[in-house]
Amino acid sequence: LMVWLRRCTHYLFIVVVAVNSTLLTINAGDYIFYTDWAWTSYTVFSISQTLMLTVGAVYYLTFTGVPGTATYYGLIMTVYTWVAKGAWFALGYPYDFIVTPIWLPSAMLLDLAYWATKRNKHSLILFGGVLVGMSLPLFNMVNLITVADPLETAFKYPRPTLPPYMTPIEPQVRKFYNSPVALGAGAGAVLSVTFAALGCKLTTWTYRWMAA
Numbered sequence: 001l002m003v004w005l006r007r008c009t010h011y012l013f014i015v016v017v018a019v020n021s022t023l024l025t026i027n028a029g030d031y032i033f034y035t036d037w038a039w040t041s042y043t044v045f046s047i048s049q050t051l052m053l054t055v056g057a058v059y060y061l062t063f064t065g066v067p068g069t070a071t072y073y074g075l076i077m078t079v080y081t082w083v084a085k086g087a088w089f090a091l092g093y094p095y096d097f098i099v100t101p102i103w104l105p106s107a108m109l110l111d112l113a114y115w116a117t118k119r120n121k122h123s124l125i126l127f128g129g130v131l132v133g134m135s136l137p138l139f140n141m142v143n144l145i146t147v148a149d150p151l152e153t154a155f156k157y158p159r160p161t162l163p164p165y166m167t168p169i170e171p172q173v174r175k176f177y178n179s180p181v182a183l184g185a186g187a188g189a190v191l192s193v194t195f196a197a198l199g200c201k202l203t204t205w206t207y208r209w210m211a212a
Helices: 002-007 009-025 038-064 069-090 104-116 121-145 150-156 180-211
Strands: none
Touching: 038 069, 038 104, 038 121, 038 180, 069 104, 104 121, 121 180
């Protein structure tokens, strides 16, 4: 049994990370996201999603050694989140208000970095990490632009159970900084390199555990 469990470790890890990614994004389409703290939330959201995608996708990619598996991991995250966020649709919100983060293009860049450098792990960490960190906030901002006006939707579909501090208010853009995309991309590009290295390290640990 232990031998079987050790050999299936990477599958278990993929499920755990992908589920946690889903939990992190479960409120991304909620109008709470567009309140007074909208752009602050967007930056934190961008960084958290960049790191979650990077560590899981790099782990899966280096474990299998097959370019394309990072994209497959991003697909798992996307499908899980669409299913989970279907609850908003069930509550009566319009379907174009259900925002699911755009992971796939960034995951494809990871695969491309791995493939173009002939499976060089260090190039994957450096180039792949920077590419994911810089691209994900941009892709998600474009994603949000295509959504129905969130503030209008918030007042059209009120949630009476919300406490007063969660009542939607007019967003105060530029209250903290001018560009949430630039800030998220800058911080994400630095931090995701570290998390890409962590993903590679997890592969090493997994192999050692499996061989024990």
